Amino acid sequence: MATEPEAHASAAKFTAMAAFDEGDIQGGMDQLSADVRRFAASGDPRQAAMACARLGWAFETFGGNRAAARAWFHRAARLLEDEPECVEQGWVALAGLGCDVDDPHELLRRAQLALDRARRFGDVDLEAKALADGGLAQVQAGNLVEGMSMLDEAVALWCGPAEDQDAAGMGVCSFFTACYYAAAFDRAGHWLDDLRRVGLVGPAPGGQVFLSGHCDAVQATALMELGRWAEAEAVLTRAVAEFEACMPLASWHPAIALADLRTRQGRLAEAEALLLGKEAHMQALLPAARLHLARGDTDLAIATASRGLRMVGPDVLRAVELLAILTDAELAAGHVEAARQACSFMTERATGLAVPRLAALAGAGEARVLAAEGGLVGAITAMEQAVDALPVGLPVMKVSLGLELARLHERAGNRAAAQVEAGRAASVLAWLDVTLPPGDLELLGRLAYGKTAAQTATLRCEQDAWAVELNGVRIRLAHTKGLRYLATLMASPGVERHVLDLVDQIEGVVRDGPDRHRLGDAGELLDGTARQAYRRRVEQLRDEVEDLLALGEDERAAQLQEECDELVAQLAAAFGLSGRSRRAASAAERARLNVTRSVRTAIARIRDDVPEAGEVLDRRVRTGLYCAFEPDPSDPVRWVVHS
Structure with a gap:
């Protein structure tokens, strides 16, 4: 048993978390550091481990320092190695945000341990967190039905008997993340009123405004897919402003979603500015890879997507997205064989996956590779299947792939079929508020609109x-x-x-x-060449940090993380x-x-x-x-x- 009264441990946690909610990040970290020393000195390894775990969470959440976070998480686990089975082992296993654990198998392993301790010791708050993180892991691994069922159970607990608002905030983050990657936008909306009712989502500083911004990012992503970009932009700019008005930090999820929208709009410099410093995290890595590809920097797109694939391991949902980017980047670089390999891996992971958008990504990738290999007939068939399988809820993707199909027909010499497909795309586009790339607009003007020369x-x-x-x-x-x-x-x-x-x-x-x-x-202005060199070095450092963390070389990883942070700061100054x-x-x-x-x-x-x-x-x-x-x-x- 702990030698420190439980009330004192709760008070210590409350003091630190209250500081974070008020925006006093350094004050909260100082309090947690003092708690680690105090509990260790009093011979209470369980509470010292809990303080270490919270300190690791703070480094990861507020500083983006994965190397430092990993060191504190390891220390927390070591403090409990000689302890008999206890509920603290479950809390330490799930110390950070579930969405910050890249490998779904590792996240599921931790969640199962935590769920065992929670039910054995009757901790409903830990049970809800374990269900949420375990559900996210199942969704990322492609087990959507089981994963979403676990997540629904977790949210139901938070809307009922579970009381720990801090744990709930982290768990709801897992719920929104799963909804985002599985495109389960309606599910997020279904629980929103209840989450507001119990005070988890709202405008108050701390967890409320963070989760409110995360929810807004999910809703805005749905609006983007529906072709309602002006509405999506309004939601995201408001969410960014609300977060930064009450927190001394840059917005996270709304800023990342806004960067994705800016890339779609062709406003690439703004997208890069929004993503700076966030690309070490998987939530921002995907938009960053898309940005590199849109900018035409195929080498950086390939490097970023490849790093993401190593991070997510056996993941399915995010891996399909990353492999789609990798396929397109390899094709753009003229590496047809490498594109074929990436496309084959993508098709393998997407097979049987009940997410229409990802299935369409895999089908479209197959069509592009076939076209690059000279198989236009097969490419047209694959693209037709991808377009026909898309539901009405993905009109932007339907337009984009429909125009690719028209372009394939034109390449094959079938202008009549190209005009038909372009006309279909134009009829859908008429109801959308989106920005098309210049090449697509030119194709529409030539095949569907019959526009006269400007x-x-x-x-x-x-x-x-x-x-x-x-x-x-x-x-x-x-x-x-x-x-x-x-x-x-x-x-x-x-x-x-x-x-x-x-x-x-x-x-x-x-x-x-x-x-x-x-x-x-x-500071000194970075010209375009210097910025490009900085981008490449930052990506190289991020890759090396991930490798070192995987090998357990935390100290060397922390050193490289410092160098990376300095370069990101110089890039930020350039913007x-x-x-x-x-x-x-x-x-x-x-x-x-x-x-x-x-x-x-x-x-x-x-x-x-x-x-x-x-x-x-x-x-x-x-x-x-x-x-x-x-x-x-x-x-x-x-x-x-x-x-």
Whole structure:
């Protein structure tokens, strides 16, 4: 038995968790560290183990430091090795969030041990946590019916006799995670009112707002799949704002889901900024791999997806997603044999899986590989089966795969069939609020809409003015910095430029003057090449950390984690994310304000005289810390620059 009265142990836990709920992260960790020392000194290994376990959870949850968390979890387990069977062994087995345990077999093993201790010692709170984590493990392993049944039982306990709000918060996180990966969006909504009723989901700081954001991320993902992107964006931006208004931390689940939406929208720089520092965790690894692929960085997409596959082990649901990315990345890199191997593994894991979206991913991957191998007939058949198997609840995927099918028919020389498939996709698309990639828009315009060629507008730099021409209308505009910034962006469509690079190019660099890239509070600016090198090194370090943790070399893993954290901080500074708010004295912030104002003023001048051409610029020129001109094939006006 413990030598410390149970009431004292409960009070110690309450003090630490209250600090976390109030946003005092360091205070909570200091309290837990003091608890470890105090319980160890008093000869109470069970409560010392519990404090160690909570400290590991804090390192993982608030610091993202898996190496430090693993060390504390191991210490907690060691403290209980010589103890007779006790309920604390169950709590230590499930010390962290279930969604942070990557291997579902390992999570299930821990959950079964915890469930045994919970029922043997009559701890309903531990029983609910064990059911939730065990249910998540079953879902991830592909046993959806059994897993969801366990999760429903866990949530029912939290809405009834279970009282530990902290354990419930971690367990409900497992429930929402399972709903997300299994696309069981209705199930999450079914329990939402009850979870609000018992105070687990809500706006209060701490677990409430964290779970509220997680629930919002699941609901927004459902809206994305339904093609209601504006609604999804509104849900996520509100969730991010609500979390960061009451917690001194960056939002987690809503930010990751918003990054996924930004990638779908083609707003890749914003997606990367939202994911920075989170990619070590599986929840963010999948969106990060998709981002690398969308950016065209096949090497990084392959490396990230491969790391994820090693982390999840025998997992089924997440493995299919990762293998789909790996297949597409290998194809994009021209590695057809490697793509075939990845696709075969994906088909094997997806076989018999009752998740339509994942089955369609596997079918579409098979079609793409067959097409790359030269088997167009087989590719068309595989893609047709993937499209036909999709339910009406996945219209965005139906449009995307339908357009791929149209493209395959066109490659095979069957234009009539291509037009039919493009027309079907267009009829579904008419009801959706989504952004399609330029290639899909071009295909629709050619096969389904029969659009006439866009008008061409020109922006030309003359000796004493800028000239804009469209359909015989010619206007002249006085030279301004805004027009020069605008012309520079339009000369390289789709290329991001940092505002300081724009300023240096247009205004010139003063000889022996201060380097604007080093002014302000964000540190030295990273150019595109440097950012790419940093991304690759961060991914390499994350991979090495995972390998070292698997080998039990926690100390070396912690050292590499520190190096990784430093690089992530420098990348964050490059995106202007080094603090919760920008400082007015920052050189980059001044440049952002000035360039944005100048470019928008220039566009407004063009729009006054040639509205249709100016409206295209208004929509397609993105300003901010990174600026770009991102034209779309569907635009009614195509811009050409002569500078």
